[in-house]
Amino acid sequence: MATLIPPSPATETTSPASPAAAEQQKVDYLNMPCPVPYEEIHREAMMSLKPEIFEGLRFDFLKGLNQKFSLSHSVMMGPTEVPQAPELVKIPTAHYEFGANYIDPKLMLFGRVMTDGRVNARLKCDLTENLTLKGTAQLAHEPHMSHGVFHFDYKGSDYRAQLQLGNGALVGASYIQSVTPHLSLGGEVFWAGQHRKSGIGYAARYNTEKMVATAQVASTGMVALGYVQKVSEKVSLASDLMYNYMSRDVTASFGYDCILRQCRLRGKIDSNGVVSSFLEERLSMGLNFLLSAEIDHRKKDYKFGFGLTVGE
């Protein structure tokens, strides 16, 4: 779905619109806006820096049967990477995917099935006004290749709490709280029974109208920092640093995101020598043209893809 979403930081601010009055108003610490969900803390940086780069041909046809229900048919032809020692091997594959979506304010169901029998299912249900149940599952015919996770989200006035239960005895919880109108802090903890791993992490997000800065640390060794600045109405720049203190691996990337009337262009350059770019152009109502390119100078791996999306 190529909807053009402007990357403005989403604060549901309760302060009045005029900037002069906002400056003079004292911060009301009992009336904070609701923060973004914990897993979306890097949302703006992810949207700008990580578009869905693909290789080969992609054709999506989305047919709406009524306001809430739609079917989708996708054809994808291209090489897929199979990690086969000592190097990555690319095998040309082609598959067709059928999908059905049902979108209601209270219930959202999203299902996709591929020709090899894999099913990708997502469910989002509002049990009460503040409690939401979300579930996602990838199911396959092979015995141990399926997994699924359920999330229970509770949204309070200025905090959000989430509990996750997944197969393989995966249990996780996260909590995020708005501390000032611009700053929110959160933490998460998880335990994976099957792999005998557990972890704890903290995150902070500071956003204003024009910029978003995020930081996240986890005991799995990951440190992630991100900064997105909205330079103008149409252009925003983003940069990202990912550091793994266990494996001493650092990646820095810098990218841009231009949203123009007829197209959305995203590009990024990486410290691993990867340059990538993604263009979504609206040729006419309901017809979108996609071009994706990724050049990895270090590994000499070049990926180019093109596609067409028909339907909203």
Add this chain to the structure above:
Amino acid sequence: MGSKAAAKRKSVKKKAAAKEESAAATKFVKEWSTWAMKKAKVITHYGFIPLVIIIGMNSDPKPSIAQLLSPV
């Protein structure tokens, strides 16, 4: 002294029997829950997309089967 030893043996046997019972109970619960999870996985695998289609076809305005099957 003989009766004390016999009483000790009896209590040890009783504890072992109780442990065995609780172990059997947990084993039973585990096996039953694994069976339930396997059935749930198969049902979701084959039934999720038909479920979405049924819910969608019953929402208003009701679309027709021709609209569902035609490629346009």
